[in-house]
Amino acid sequence: MTDDAGNLSIDFLAGFTIFMVAFIYVATLIPGLFIGLQSKSIDYDAVAYRTGVILAEDPGMPSNDPVYGGGWEIIPDNNKEDVMRFGLALTKDTPNILSPYKIDRFFCSTWTSDDYRTKTIFGDYPYQFNISLKDTYANTIRSIGDPLPDGYGYSRRLVKIKEDSNVTINKAQIGIPHPGYPSEYNYTSNASTQVFSIYFNYTHLTGDGPAGNAPAYQINPLSPLAEGVIINITDLNCDISNPTRKILKDPSTRVNLSDISIYRSRTLAPLHTIHSIFAHVPVYITDIPSPYSLYVDGNAITSFSPPPEVTNNISLIIPPGELSYFGAEDPNTWLNVTLKFNLTDSAGNPREDWFLNSSASKYGVFEYNYNPANNNEANWNLANITQPSLHDGILEVAVW
Amino acid sequence: MVARENGQLYTIEGISAGMIMLFTAYLVLSATSVYTPGDTHISDMQLEQIGTDALRMMNTPVNGSAESVLKESVEHYDTTGPAEFKRTFLNYVNNRTGSTPDNLHYTAMITYRNTTDNSAMSSSLASNANLTGGEHPVRVTEWVIADKQFPGSVNHPRAVLVEVLLWRD
Numbered sequence: 001m002t003d004d005a006g007n008l009s010i011d012f013l014a015g016f017t018i019f020m021v022a023f024i025y026v027a028t029l030i031p032g033l034f035i036g037l038q039s040k041s042i043d044y045d046a047v048a049y050r051t052g053v054i055l056a057e058d059p060g061m062p063s064n065d066p067v068y069g070g071g072w073e074i075i076p077d078n079n080k081e082d083v084m085r086f087g088l089a090l091t092k093d094t095p096n097i098l099s100p101y102k103i104d105r106f107f108c109s110t111w112t113s114d115d116y117r118t119k120t121i122f123g124d125y126p127y128q129f130n131i132s133l134k135d136t137y138a139n140t141i142r143s144i145g146d147p148l149p150d151g152y153g154y155s156r157r158l159v160k161i162k163e164d165s166n167v168t169i170n171k172a173q174i175g176i177p178h179p180g181y182p183s184e185y186n187y188t189s190n191a192s193t194q195v196f197s198i199y200f201n202y203t204h205l206t207g208d209g210p211a212g213n214a215p216a217y218q219i220n221p222l223s224p225l226a227e228g229v230i231i232n233i234t235d236l237n238c239d240i241s242n243p244t245r246k247i248l249k250d251p252s253t254r255v256n257l258s259d260i261s262i263y264r265s266r267t268l269a270p271l272h273t274i275h276s277i278f279a280h281v282p283v284y285i286t287d288i289p290s291p292y293s294l295y296v297d298g299n300a301i302t303s304f305s306p307p308p309e310v311t312n313n314i315s316l317i318i319p320p321g322e323l324s325y326f327g328a329e330d331p332n333t334w335l336n337v338t339l340k341f342n343l344t345d346s347a348g349n350p351r352e353d354w355f356l357n358s359s360a361s362k363y364g365v366f367e368y369n370y371n372p373a374n375n376n377e378a379n380w381n382l383a384n385i386t387q388p389s390l391h392d393g394i395l396e397v398a399v400w
Numbered sequence: 401m402v403a404r405e406n407g408q409l410y411t412i413e414g415i416s417a418g419m420i421m422l423f424t425a426y427l428v429l430s431a432t433s434v435y436t437p438g439d440t441h442i443s444d445m446q447l448e449q450i451g452t453d454a455l456r457m458m459n460t461p462v463n464g465s466a467e468s469v470l471k472e473s474v475e476h477y478d479t480t481g482p483a484e485f486k487r488t489f490l491n492y493v494n495n496r497t498g499s500t501p502d503n504l505h506y507t508a509m510i511t512y513r514n515t516t517d518n519s520a521m522s523s524s525l526a527s528n529a530n531l532t533g534g535e536h537p538v539r540v541t542e543w544v545i546a547d548k549q550f551p552g553s554v555n556h557p558r559a560v561l562v563e564v565l566l567w568r569d
Contacts, residue, residue, distance in 0.1 A: 022422050160460055394495055
């Protein structure tokens with residue numbers, strides 16, 4: 001009789017092998033099964049949420065780079081590798097309040113999809129994305145990325161967008177008579193050269209902001225916020241309150257804007273001082289990038305040679321970062337922006353006449369401040385600066 | 401002669417059945433959608449995010465000298481506040497970048513302390529739908545400092561809690 005007690009049945013071997021192969025196959029399959037069911041969408045939602053938080057609540061990195069004198073938004077395209085992270089918030093203390101400059105830079109067409117992936121979405125997986133921002137005040141929608149598929153991770157953030165301050169100096173400020181002074185800014189003594197100055201007191205701007213000096217409502221000339229300002233001077237050909245008086249005594253006089261000079265001082269300047277104790281900041285309109293944009297009667301001006309003729313209005317746009325540059329990052333800066341006008345006859349010969357001038361005003365140069373009227377007499381109709389305001393926006397992030 | 405059956409693979413039916421069962425199990429698992437607690441949390445989290453953002457933005461004044469919409473709504477909760485809250489809040493939570501608005505519903509309350517008997521008092525602020533019990537709302541809150549004399553309080557700034565239940569149809 002054969003003793004086969006220690007033998008292994010080939011049936012058992014075959015069955016056990018098949019079972020083990022199947023078991024290993026199924027065991028390795030199960031995690032994949034559940035990934036296929038839900039985890040991808042969960043992951044996409046998480047990535048969209050993270051991206052939304054970064055964009056809405058983070059100022060980006062660098063937020064104040066000493067080389068560029070500002071945040072990531074002013075780093076030029078040729079050095080864009082220096083941008084480590086996008087973020088649209090004004091500061092880390094102002095979540096959901098976005099900087100318009102960062103928005104413009106973020107939606108700039110010079111960024112590639114890889115730039116967005118590596119600087120705001122992150123992760124090793126090559127996510128597709130669509131990021132859109134709706135400005136409900138301007139009723140504009142900006143978006144980047146690909147068209148939305150059927151399924152994607154989603155995050156929506158409600159935000160506010162800060163708008164720059166600006167000022168319009170018009171006939172209300174130019175021509176109102178004041179006891180002892182013929183007008184606010186209309187010089188009624190003849191001269192062939194007239195100057196009008198606007199000054200920025202950085203100490204006031206950074207320290208006396210409304211709502212407890214909250215960054216959201218500041219006119220901050222220093223980086224990292226380093227906001228821009230817009231100065232509009234209009235009604236230069238107007239018939240001021242008295243029909244017999246115009247800003248020009250002789251309507252045939254021609255006015256040419258011959259120069260814009262920018263001066264800074266760290267000491268308190270007497271109000272009527274125009275230039276003397278200030279140091280000239282050598283900037284030229286032909287610099288690239290230009291330190292400001294200038295429009296005269298709606299036409300963009302790129303040179304003072306020949307000096308452009310002024311008929312009705314001037315718009316001076318100082319872009320973000322320039323006030324910080326002009327003031328050399330010094331919070332005690334007084335910055336004086338002076339517009340110089342040459343008055344001529346039709347043949348181009350100097351002619352003395354009346355025109356816009358701040359040196360004859362009771363209050364001297366025009367101060368760009370939060371509430372100029374409070375610095376002077378209560379009933380004096382100085383121009384009010386249109387304060388920075390916040391507009392609603394919607395930020396949507398889709399990732400798949 | 402008795403056939404030797406040692407070593408023969410005569411259970412091929414069993415093996416086939418096993419393979420079929422494994423394949424069936426694979427198909428069933430592949431076709432089943434398992435809705436886990438983590439998934440519901442994502443939806444809730446998105447609602448909470450939108451609601452929190454909406455209250456925060458309503459509590460942010462448009463400029464340095466204005467009052468926030470939420471503060472005005474709370475201070476006038478017994479007159480014009482509810483209408484203003486309803487208009488603003490719905491606009492915030494339902495607005496999207498695309499043309500199709502969202503479809504969220506809410507009910508809002510305010511809670512403050514009554515200093516006469518030191519009790520917490522609540523009052524309805526606004527709502528655009530009634531909770532029937534079948535919804536799954538999320539709760540979002542925001543503190544508001546109101547410059548108003550609430551019932552039972554002395555006339556100085558008061559902290560008021562705005563509580564919103566928010567859900568999607």
